[in-house]
Amino acid sequence: MNPIFERVLHSFNQQTFMQTLGAQLTGAEEGRVTIELPFSEALCQQQGFLHAGVVATLADNVCGYAALTKTPDGADVVTAEFKINFVRPAIGERLVATGFVETMGKRLCVCRGEVIAISQGQSKVVALVQATVAVV
Amino acid sequence: MNPIFERVLHSFNQQTFMQTLGAQLTGAEEGRVTIELPFSEALCQQQGFLHAGVVATLADNVCGYAALTKTPDGADVVTAEFKINFVRPAIGERLVATGFVETMGKRLCVCRGEVIAISQGQSKVVALVQATVAVV
Amino acid sequence: MNPIFERVLHSFNQQTFMQTLGAQLTGAEEGRVTIELPFSEALCQQQGFLHAGVVATLADNVCGYAALTKTPDGADVVTAEFKINFVRPAIGERLVATGFVETMGKRLCVCRGEVIAISQGQSKVVALVQATVAVV
Amino acid sequence: MNPIFERVLHSFNQQTFMQTLGAQLTGAEEGRVTIELPFSEALCQQQGFLHAGVVATLADNVCGYAALTKTPDGADVVTAEFKINFVRPAIGERLVATGFVETMGKRLCVCRGEVIAISQGQSKVVALVQATVAVV
Numbered sequence: 001m002n003p004i005f006e007r008v009l010h011s012f013n014q015q016t017f018m019q020t021l022g023a024q025l026t027g028a029e030e031g032r033v034t035i036e037l038p039f040s041e042a043l044c045q046q047q048g049f050l051h052a053g054v055v056a057t058l059a060d061n062v063c064g065y066a067a068l069t070k071t072p073d074g075a076d077v078v079t080a081e082f083k084i085n086f087v088r089p090a091i092g093e094r095l096v097a098t099g100f101v102e103t104m105g106k107r108l109c110v111c112r113g114e115v116i117a118i119s120q121g122q123s124k125v126v127a128l129v130q131a132t133v134a135v136v
Numbered sequence: 137m138n139p140i141f142e143r144v145l146h147s148f149n150q151q152t153f154m155q156t157l158g159a160q161l162t163g164a165e166e167g168r169v170t171i172e173l174p175f176s177e178a179l180c181q182q183q184g185f186l187h188a189g190v191v192a193t194l195a196d197n198v199c200g201y202a203a204l205t206k207t208p209d210g211a212d213v214v215t216a217e218f219k220i221n222f223v224r225p226a227i228g229e230r231l232v233a234t235g236f237v238e239t240m241g242k243r244l245c246v247c248r249g250e251v252i253a254i255s256q257g258q259s260k261v262v263a264l265v266q267a268t269v270a271v272v
Numbered sequence: 273m274n275p276i277f278e279r280v281l282h283s284f285n286q287q288t289f290m291q292t293l294g295a296q297l298t299g300a301e302e303g304r305v306t307i308e309l310p311f312s313e314a315l316c317q318q319q320g321f322l323h324a325g326v327v328a329t330l331a332d333n334v335c336g337y338a339a340l341t342k343t344p345d346g347a348d349v350v351t352a353e354f355k356i357n358f359v360r361p362a363i364g365e366r367l368v369a370t371g372f373v374e375t376m377g378k379r380l381c382v383c384r385g386e387v388i389a390i391s392q393g394q395s396k397v398v399a400l401v402q403a404t405v406a407v408v
Numbered sequence: 409m410n411p412i413f414e415r416v417l418h419s420f421n422q423q424t425f426m427q428t429l430g431a432q433l434t435g436a437e438e439g440r441v442t443i444e445l446p447f448s449e450a451l452c453q454q455q456g457f458l459h460a461g462v463v464a465t466l467a468d469n470v471c472g473y474a475a476l477t478k479t480p481d482g483a484d485v486v487t488a489e490f491k492i493n494f495v496r497p498a499i500g501e502r503l504v505a506t507g508f509v510e511t512m513g514k515r516l517c518v519c520r521g522e523v524i525a526i527s528q529g530q531s532k533v534v535a536l537v538q539a540t541v542a543v544v
Contacts, residue, residue, distance in 0.1 A: 014182035017189060020156070044152045051153035052196050052215050057189025064188075079188050080380060081404055083219035083355055083491040083538060085518045087511040102536055103495040107379065108352060108406070110493045110536055112520070128510055128518055130491060130538040132353055132404065134380070216516060217540055219355040219402060219491055221382045223375040238400055239359040243515065244488060244542070246357045246400055248384070264374055264382055266355060266402040268489055268540065270516070288452045289459035292428070316424045323425035324472075324487050325465025332460050351460050355491035 004028050007073070008065045018061070021054060025065075031101040033065040038094045050090035055097075055115050059084050059129035062099030063111035067133035070104050075135055080108065082131035090126045092119030099129070109133045140164050143209070144201045154197070157190060161201075167237040169201040174230045186226035191233075191251050195220050195265035198235030199247035203269035206240050211271055216244065218267035226262045228255030235265070245269045276300050279345070280337045290333070293326060297337075303373040305337040310366045322362035327369075327387050331356050331401035334371030335383035339405035342376050347407055352380065354403035362398045364391030371401070381405045412436050415481070416473045426469070429462060433473075439509040441473040446502045458498035463505075463523050467492050467537035470507030471519035475541035478512050483543055488516065490539035498534045500527030507537070517541045 001009075008028040012018055018025075018035075021043065027034035035058050037043075037050075045051040060079050067077045099113035115127040137145075144164040148154055154161075154171075157179060163170035171194050173179075173186075181187045196215055203213045235249035251263040273281075280300040284290055290297075290307075293315065299306035307330050309315075309322075317323040332351055339349045371385030387399040409417075416436040420426055426433075426443075429451065435442035443466050445451075445458075453459045468487055475485045507521035523535040 011182045015187060016178050016180045017187035020178045042152050042156045046147045046150040046212075051151060051193065052200075053153060053189065053193025056192045056196065056218075057187065060188050060192065076182075079222055081219065081221040081353065081382075082192075083217065085217040085511075085538065085540060086215055087513065087518055103493075103533055105495065110353075110495055112536070112538075125511055128520070128538060130493065130520075130536060132493060217489065217518075221375075221402065221404060223377065223382055239357075239397055241359065246359055246489075248400070248402075261375055264384070264402060266357065266384075266400060268357060283454045286454040287459060288450050289461060292450045314424050314428045318419045318422040318484075323423060323465065324468050325425060325461065328464045328468065328490075329459065329461025332464065336460075348454075351494055353491065353493040354464075355489065357489040358487055 004030060004069050008033060008068060023058065028065065028069060030069050031066055033062045033069065034096060034098045035062050036094055036096050039092065050095065052086055055090050055127045056084050058095060058097035059113050059115055059127055062097045062113045063129060063131035064133050066099040066101050066111050067109040070101055070109060071135050077133050077135055080132040080134045082129055084127055084129040086127050088124055088126045090117050092117040094118050107135055109135065140166060140205050144169060144204060159194065164201065164205060166205050167202055169198045170232060170234045171198050172230055172232050175228065186231065188222055191226050191263045192220050194231060194233035195249050195251055195263055198233045198249045199265060199267035200269050202235040202237050202247050203245040206237050206245065207271050213269050213271055216268040216270045218265055220263055220265040222263050224260055224262045226253050228253035230254050243271055245271065276302060276341050280305060280340060295330065300337065300341060302341050303338055305334045306368060306370045307334050308366055308368050311364065322367065324358055327362050327399045328356050330367060330369035331385050331387055331399055334369045334385045335401060335403035336405050338371040338373050338383050339381040342373050342381065343407050349405050349407055352404040352406045354401055356399055356401040358399050360396055360398045362389050364389035366390050379407055381407065412438060412477050416441060416476060431466065436473065436477060438477050439474055441470045441477065442504060442506045443470050444502055444504050447500065458503065460494055463498050463535045464492050466503060466505035467521050467523055467535055470505045470521045471537060471539035472541050474507040474509050474519050475517040478509050478517065479543050485541050485543055488540040488542045490537055492535055492537040494535050496532055496534045498525050500525040502526050515543055517543065
């Protein structure tokens with residue numbers, strides 16, 4: 001296991017909410033992190049799509065962890081803020097969220113990401129995020 | 137039960153994710169909606185605070201439902217996008233999220249909201265949201 | 273002149289862009305700042321409304337200066353990011369932008385604001401902003 | 409002149425604010441638009457950098473026009489909202505803003521963009537934007 005993945009996984013495994021959602025960390029390299037989530041009927045909004053809050057949670061997490069990969073060991077990160085556009089209903093077998101670092105400052109890191117829904121072998125972007133992550 | 141609360145509750149009860157989180161609709165009048173969530177160890181991030189995604193989910197939902205209260209019967213709403221600032225750790229016995237309509241256009245409604253954490257009788261703002269909700 | 277207004281005005285007068293726009297600082301107290309701008313044909317978009325960039329400039333400035341009023345003398349501020357919704361065309365005799373501090377942290381200050389257009393004695397909200405201002 | 413560039417230029421030339429700023433449309437193809445701005449002492453903030461409002465204006469405009477290139481003739485666009493991160497001071501000989509369409513819906517188009525400062529032959533990202541543009 002590469003040390004970056006290991007570092008992110010250590011934090012990810014402490015997030016009880018990720019287990020509640022059934023999310024899995026599937027990729028972590030310098031400046032880029034991927035989390036996947038299988039569809040679950042327990043995570044829906046009123047029309048049976050995955051809830052915007054679930055999509056936003058994944059978007060937030062991949063941005064935060066992408067930032068973490070650019071910090072020295074021992075540092076931690078918190079999301080100062082994010083903005084997310086929902087561009088299609090989140091339907092399908094699973095979601096794949098990817099976040100990447102755009103710029104890294106001393107105290108603030110700006111990340112972007114996207115959440116893709118995979119349905120019958122087709123991928124569609126369902127959300128786009130831009131986040132400010134603070135290094136603490 | 138007032139008809140606005142009833143209308144929002146009908147949709148809220150169809151959101152399985154709200155049950156998964158343990159959230160409750162506690163207020164709905166024209167242009168303003170409140171949702172509460174008791175702390176749960178199943179909803180945390182790596183430091184034991186409620187996850188930013190949980191906070192964002194509540195913020196999204198109160199904005200969407202605040203917009204819904206301003207639409208004619210039969211209309212539904214979807215969040216086009218939101219932006220949220222996290223200003224303090226989400227710790228305490230429970231969260232109270234409130235959303236209100238700022239401006240209502242023909243197709244787009246702009247809402248603001250806040251999420252407050254209540255801890256030992258004290259209230260502190262943990263997040264501030266501004267959202268664009270589309271009427272469909 | 274109150275010392276807060278004086279402090280903000282000192283910075284405002286150094287912003288050449290404010291003079292180019294014809295904007296005026298009209299209020300500054302702790303946590304709240306107001307800037308006004310008379311309509312000018314030199315500041316329009318393709319339909320003859322004041323340009324969204326003009327509206328955004330005012331929104332940014334009132335948030336930044338509202339944050340400045342909460343910092344110790346000698347500190348300066350920079351906008352880390354902002355999000356703005358444009359809810360009506362910016363038409364009328366003048367714009368009035370107001371920004372206020374929502375929460376003040378050690379390094380980041382979250383502000384909100386609005387821009388109002390005044391036309392024939394009527395006021396209408398044309399934009400709503402939420403900003404993160406860094407103290408430097 | 410390609411018809412997309414011509415269409416965007418027609419609108420751009422009607423924006424008096426672009427002339428006030430001294431901005432030039434330098435590229436327009438389907439889904440992507442570029443605007444450049446030479447440094448001017450009339451467009452600065454208190455430290456002599458180009459004002460965040462100038463940067464935001466360019467960011468808004470390239471996103472709006474990128475969306476316009478994806479609409480049928482006769483359609484127009486308005487920015488519903490945007491979010492912008494300022495990641496470095498806007499200093500240098502000129503700014504180059506680029507916007508591109510991420511997703512195009514029936515009524516809303518989500519764009520991203522960046523503003524780069526060019527100084528002594530070096531390019532640095534100074535701002536990152538994510539915008540929602542409404543087709544009207």
